[in-house]
Amino acid sequence: MINEMYKDMTGKGSVIREFFTYANKVAAEIGPENVFNYTIGNPSVPVPQEFTDYMIELLQTKNPVTLHGYSPSLGIDSTRQAVADSLNRRFGMNYTADHIFMTSGAAGAIAHAVRCVVKDGDEVITFAPYFPEYVPYITGTGAKLTIIPADIDTFQINFDEFEKALNKNVQAVLINSPNNPSGIVYSTATIKKLTEILYKKQEEYGHDIYLISDEPYREIVFKGTDSPFICSFYDNSICCYSFSKSVSLPGERIGYVAVNPACKDAKLIVLMCGQISRFTGHNCPPSIIQLGVEKILDMTSDLSIYEKNKEILYKELTRIGYHVVEPGGTFYMFPRSLCPDANEFCWKAAKELNLILVPGDSFNCPGHFRISYCVTTDMVERSIPLFEKLYEMYN
């Protein structure tokens, strides 16, 4: 008999996907230039040319049997070493290859990291607003996901609520900074306060609490933003990275887990990741893509368009009268909705103005909407009058 849980889920579409599909439908009817699609976080700038050149070189010069051969289950040795070297060079850490596990993007990284440190019935805490896929990533491990409500004035951490929620069952805290959907980067003060609490609670509870840091937007940070390397503040920290956003390779499903060398079980956790793969059917990211990203570990795509789009949107939306917490990075912005029901608000924008936004309810933060501005600056500029009209409809 088919599994009823997964069956039931097929009926429940994602709201983001619903708006995205609507945008495509309207674009087909009235032309894409007349639809302002701010729904999807798909990078709009190309991967560095060095990646493409190196991939072609690998295909032209390497023995295909070796090139396409099985990766070791923890990742290709040279790739793991190169990732460690790059992190050490850029963030003053001391990772070795033994601290790195190559994954299928951040999804794979989080799925592995969480399974390493929880068992059925344990608790993982995360902070609203958060990427909605955290729910299946965490519940798929058998753990319970507890959500700390957002501090909607800053989108830093709501520490009062966090301290109230902490209890002995909490084995891991999952954070995402720079944040999807708010665009906010956790400050050094926030990270210090968070890790101080975790150190104190580890002692109080008599067990380790892991900080799992989901960092696909790590390199997409705007000038002047305080953007600490989170794992340097806490021994039991596991960095989950993806090459999807900073180098625009979302479809190639490549990322890694990097376990802090200061964590006493660091190398063991990496070995455990290799075992976990056997249960989920994951088994390594593709060999050629592992080799390809080795060449661009210290690079990013040209990210300047995201900052330019942010500048325009933030300046214009605040001028119009929207309440927006200024993003420090990513290609997202998370203004307040002009009516309490953000879903209603977003459908109004979509249907009356072809301005396609995403309601914050999907990110467990009602009363807000997400703008994904990984789009052309031309589209951003042409959309401003629509944001103006939308504002007028409510004022």
Place this chain on the structure above:
Amino acid sequence: MINEMYKDMTGKGSVIREFFTYANKVAAEIGPENVFNYTIGNPSVPVPQEFTDYMIELLQTKNPVTLHGYSPSLGIDSTRQAVADSLNRRFGMNYTADHIFMTSGAAGAIAHAVRCVVKDGDEVITFAPYFPEYVPYITGTGAKLTIIPADIDTFQINFDEFEKALNKNVQAVLINSPNNPSGIVYSTATIKKLTEILYKKQEEYGHDIYLISDEPYREIVFKGTDSPFICSFYDNSICCYSFSKSVSLPGERIGYVAVNPACKDAKLIVLMCGQISRFTGHNCPPSIIQLGVEKILDMTSDLSIYEKNKEILYKELTRIGYHVVEPGGTFYMFPRSLCPDANEFCWKAAKELNLILVPGDSFNCPGHFRISYCVTTDMVERSIPLFEKLYEMYN
């Protein structure tokens, strides 16, 4: 606290891996030409040149933002359609794109297929000898794996034991033909008998029983072998394929699930696969590899070397006196061990002759050993005197 189950597993190495590591150690000491490494199923012939050429063309000509963009969660539309077309053309089936789900190799395919049709506590049956990773693939879903002992005279299905083991909790039967490690291909008579029993038991139990067919060796079949397309015999059948063996792309982690259109829940099962991915952190095989394999769906690598190696080994080993069931495909052979403890036998061959074999206990079939002959014919020819010496040691 770290998860004890995965922690304990890190201490338990695979026996295959142990022999493989030993072979490499000895090769480093006395030269690889003096070690006869028959341990690993890593293809030894290159992918068709058309794949390499097309990958280079994609990299040189396609917009990188599109090329490396997110794949839809069920796979790229054109790839799914091309897979369906190829299966229909070659096996007279009537798949559409809606019946295909792209996966990370056969591991990903089996992990998804099983999760679709079981829940915690259900039972899945497979047949010895079998690929040892079936254990985590199945137990990772929460189901119990029941093993039917081998018919060591033919390595077809042991139907007496199968019928004894069947019960109402059995929701799926997992088969692998052409088989790793025996190299045997299930005959039309075997598949007919198996599916007749399943049809009868479905009726008796009042619920569907799924036939999950793991087929990475489907195209590696030697001349004269009866090799039916298994899914054509049974409505509730799910084909799990990998491009690892037939086109030598094991490291690129690409495969698919194809659900028989005659299965009443076929399209629903494919949609469910998309939901299951969210829990395991899998999220699609890489975009560029999906596009790449589209070009070689009806091709194989030059597989003639495997058949040539089989011919030599089968002829020579039977001449010497070994008991071998002649393989119909794959690049494996599974002779009887010359002493009851195949582990002891394989260590003797390794230590005294540098002839590295793998004991059948790993495949739940004691008293046998596996030869992986995806190696050079030169190595095969030079190893025959060693098999001869090994035989003399026991006779």
